[in-house]
Amino acid sequence: MEKKKLLIVEDDLVLQNSLEEFLLAEGFDVVCAIDGEEGIQKAFSEKPDLILLDIVLPRKDGYEVLREIKENQETTHVPIVLLTNLGSIADVEKALELGATTYLVKADYRLDEVTQKIKVILNRK
């Protein structure tokens, strides 16, 4: 089976690195971006199968990135999983309204749970 490509947009390097290594070991192809601008750029150039997106990011926040990716014909179909530590009703609603597939709170999810979610979403496609 062809390797699925994931894009991680996360400015915390420790989190980005742990997630990247774990997903690589799980057999995914992984690319990373450190801020919102780079995230949008890589969403177009790398054509990922799924995007993991932080909300609090330098140079364009996650909502902005989400909006731009969903508004563009080329990338609108790519499922986006928001990874964040926010978690109030307003944040969840805003993210889902903008077209995010789902929403995970980083400190509450183990890496294998995140991976499980990703697999479920990719299989559904």
Next chain:
Amino acid sequence: MLGHKLKKRLADEFDLVKQAEDLGVSVWQTPSFLFIVMGFVILVAMTGVYFISNNYDSPDVLVISESAVVAILFTIGNFIINSFNQVAKANKMKTEFVSIASHQLKTPIAEMNWQIELLLSKFPEGLSEKQQLLIGQIERSSQKMARLVNDLLDVARIDQGRLALTKEAVDLCDVVSDAIANQQPFSTIAGIELKSACPVKSPKILIDKKRIGVALDNLISNAIKYTNKQGVVEVFLEVKNDLVQVRVRDNGVGIPSNEQCDIFKKFFRSNNSMKNNTDGTGLGLYIAKNIIEQSGGKLWFQSIEGAGSEFLFSLPIIKA
């Protein structure tokens, strides 16, 4: 019994120093003090009006004295409202502080948890058994810290009315098995038998799986904490008409009857025989009740001191 309760209530009502400390305002700003002053002013005013209307036959004097009384009452009323505002504002600031601090703590906790998980699950080669054991203990401590921070954050969110539930169709049986798996290590350490039973076919319900899991974790963890060695904690799932009901029953120390009305209060911890043997924040039941009620369910309990407790909650089944 009743007389004693009433006496205690009255003593609390008039212990102005304690009230001022509790509310974080000065003594003369406490509601009780202001009400006493108001009562006193009303008495003086009534006597004054009686005296004036007896001795002066002029409506002008009466009008002026009445106006003075109204002005005084108005000023005191204003003080009362201000002190309430101050208390409310201080409370809000405290909640916001807890919320911000917990958010900031969540990132390093997530970093720690993910790195440990990565190390143990993907790169364990070369680690001796002892090293793996120690890292496993670090992992558990870090998860404990994550739970504490989550509890504080949940309480802040509940108080601000901003607790978010991400609902999905879930088989509650899975939540029960997860919670049992989470609590099994603790029950083993405590020497308590942990049993569960689910019906063969359990319907799907629309809930936030993580949060209902937290609520159930809290109930089972309490049952384990307040049960002596060789006790039994049982978790049953039953389907009743259009409800799913979960029962967490133990044969532990039970809840003293005079504390039963307080147990869902924030930071409340029972004063029973196990108090010094168990750690806890007094937030578990408060959070569980709020999560379950916000999910459209109900949480209640029955308990006999010395015989055990049973906590029950029900959640509505969604019609497909």
